[in-house]
Amino acid sequence: MDLRVVALMAVVLLAFFSGIVAASRPGGELYIRPKPRKTLWLPWRPRHSSDPQQVHISLSGENHIRVSWMTYDGSSLPIVDYGIAPGVYSSSSSFGETTSYSYLLYDSGKIHHVVIGPLKPDTVYYYRCGGRGREFHFKTPPARFPITFAVVGDLGQTGWTATTLDHIGQSEYDVLLLPGDLSYADYMQHLWDSFGELVEPYASSRPWMVTEGNHEKESILLFKSGFQAYNARWRMPYEESGSPSNLFYSFELSGVHVVMLGSYTDYDVSSDQYAWLKADLAKVDRVKTPWLLVLLHAPWYNSNYAHQGEGNRMMAAMEQLLYAAGVDLVLAGHVHAYERSERVYNGVLNNCGAVHITVGDGGNREGLAERFCQPKPEWSVYREASFGHGELKIMNQTHALWTWHRNDDDETVKSDEVWINSLASSACFASRMPDLRKILMAP
Numbered sequence: 284m285d286l287r288v289v290a291l292m293a294v295v296l297l298a299f300f301s302g303i304v305a306a307s308r309p310g311g312e313l314y315i316r317p318k319p320r321k322t323l324w325l326p327w328r329p330r331h332s333s334d335p336q337q338v339h340i341s342l343s344g345e346n347h348i349r350v351s352w353m354t355y356d357g358s359s360l361p362i363v364d365y366g367i368a369p370g371v372y373s374s375s376s377s378f379g380e381t382t383s384y385s386y387l388l389y390d391s392g393k394i395h396h397v398v399i400g401p402l403k404p405d406t407v408y409y410y411r412c413g414g415r416g417r418e419f420h421f422k423t424p425p426a427r428f429p430i431t432f433a434v435v436g437d438l439g440q441t442g443w444t445a446t447t448l449d450h451i452g453q454s455e456y457d458v459l460l461l462p463g464d465l466s467y468a469d470y471m472q473h474l475w476d477s478f479g480e481l482v483e484p485y486a487s488s489r490p491w492m493v494t495e496g497n498h499e500k501e502s503i504l505l506f507k508s509g510f511q512a513y514n515a516r517w518r519m520p521y522e523e524s525g526s527p528s529n530l531f532y533s534f535e536l537s538g539v540h541v542v543m544l545g546s547y548t549d550y551d552v553s554s555d556q557y558a559w560l561k562a563d564l565a566k567v568d569r570v571k572t573p574w575l576l577v578l579l580h581a582p583w584y585n586s587n588y589a590h591q592g593e594g595n596r597m598m599a600a601m602e603q604l605l606y607a608a609g610v611d612l613v614l615a616g617h618v619h620a621y622e623r624s625e626r627v628y629n630g631v632l633n634n635c636g637a638v639h640i641t642v643g644d645g646g647n648r649e650g651l652a653e654r655f656c657q658p659k660p661e662w663s664v665y666r667e668a669s670f671g672h673g674e675l676k677i678m679n680q681t682h683a684l685w686t687w688h689r690n691d692d693d694e695t696v697k698s699d700e701v702w703i704n705s706l707a708s709s710a711c712f713a714s715r716m717p718d719l720r721k722i723l724m725a726p
């Protein structure tokens with residue numbers, strides 16, 4: 284037989300069998316659940332003590348970026364030099380602050396946060412922290428659609444985390460959204476440092492916008508209030524958005540308003556967070572930002588046995604506000620699995636409600652949440668216990684493509700995909716808007 288015919292047959296057979304393998308996993312039912320992996324051990328890399336380490340960036344008001352990093356000596360300055368060509372720093376900023384914290388026997392390095400800008404959209408900037416050390420670079424988000432968000436929760440720092448991050452790095456995302464549970468340091472403060480090192484290649488090159496999960500709390504009864512390491516290290520633009528706390532805030536970019544809520548701080552009707560959320564939602568201009576997203580840690584719509592019902596109290600307090608504002612999408616973590624809902628409100632299908640998605644499957648050491656409640660609730664469309672990450676590509680003011688990428692034994696496999704239409708462009712929103720807004724504007 285001709286060699287080319289043999290080769291062709293081999294390819295056809297291979298395609299056939301890989302098709303069978305893929306087909307035997309409808310919704311992942313027959314997929315063999317991978318085991319959790321241990322926390323990575325990052326070898327200590329000795330560096331000059333004032334060289335910047337654990338560099339990460341975040342959005343800080345319109346056209347501005349906050350650069351955060353650590354140093355370990357007494358003289359390093361909070362200053363960032365930057366420009367649009369490598370090695371040429373035409374601008375410099377020292378608008379910021381230096382902080383540090385102590386936790387039991389641990390003393391942190393100096394933590395610097397410097398805001399730079401105004402910056403041009405969709406532009407690569409090269410920068411250097413503290414006037415010395417390595418050069419980093421990042422790309423600013425585009426001014427208009429399309430814009431792509433990478434979404435991943437419950438990251439941790441295991442072998443799964445590393446490959447999930449690798450998959451995210453391969454995608455062309457503009458901003459990363461993290462709905463809580465970052466390092467899984469869990470009181471071991473040096474694990475915040477190793478997490479900072481692990482994510483640096485990604486978090487120094489694209490803005491990382493995070494909100495807190497239960498693993499960020501690290502409180503000790505009568506001795507340590509919560510979120511000390513998280514607030515010192517992962518400073519988010521709360522002042523810029525009129526919030527009194529780093530634990531909840533909002534930001535706006537490229538036609539999208541994103542609200543980051545706190546599942547582990549007060550959210551009742553009389554709380555600061557509730558008052559702030561109501562005022563923030565009332566200010567949203569859906570002409571300027573047709574898309575409205577919310578992130579929080581403990582999901583409100585969850586049909587997994589893990590953490591069942593933990594989001595109920597917050598949902599009872601706040602879901603009506605989100606509904607009144609016409610929130611398109613609520614992204615959560617906490618449950619170590621993937622789940623996507625239909626548009627839903629108050630527990631039942633509703634065209635004017637939000638789509639709820641849980642992506643608490645970044646790869647932490649606790650492993651997957653494999654047991655789902657039966658029967659599947661009406662609102663649940665797709666649920667699967669696998670590691671992975673999501674991508675939200677907002678094409679224009681009406682259409683967005685959501686995809687979920689399973690970390691399939693370290694390969695990235697697109698496993699769920701859905702087009703989402705913005706509520707702002709929908710009939711239900713236009714007709715009911717006046718009534719709904721009354722709820723937001725009420726004193």
Ligand SMILES: *[C@@H]1O[C@H](CO)[C@@H](O)[C@H](O)[C@H]1NC(C)=O
Nearest residue numbers: 677678679680681682683702
């Ligand atoms: C928005 O994007 C979708 C999907 O790419 C496309 O079908 C639609 O025509 C676009 N709408 C506008 C107004 O450009």
Ligand SMILES: [Fe+2]
Nearest residue numbers: 464496497617
């Ligand atoms: Fe959690």
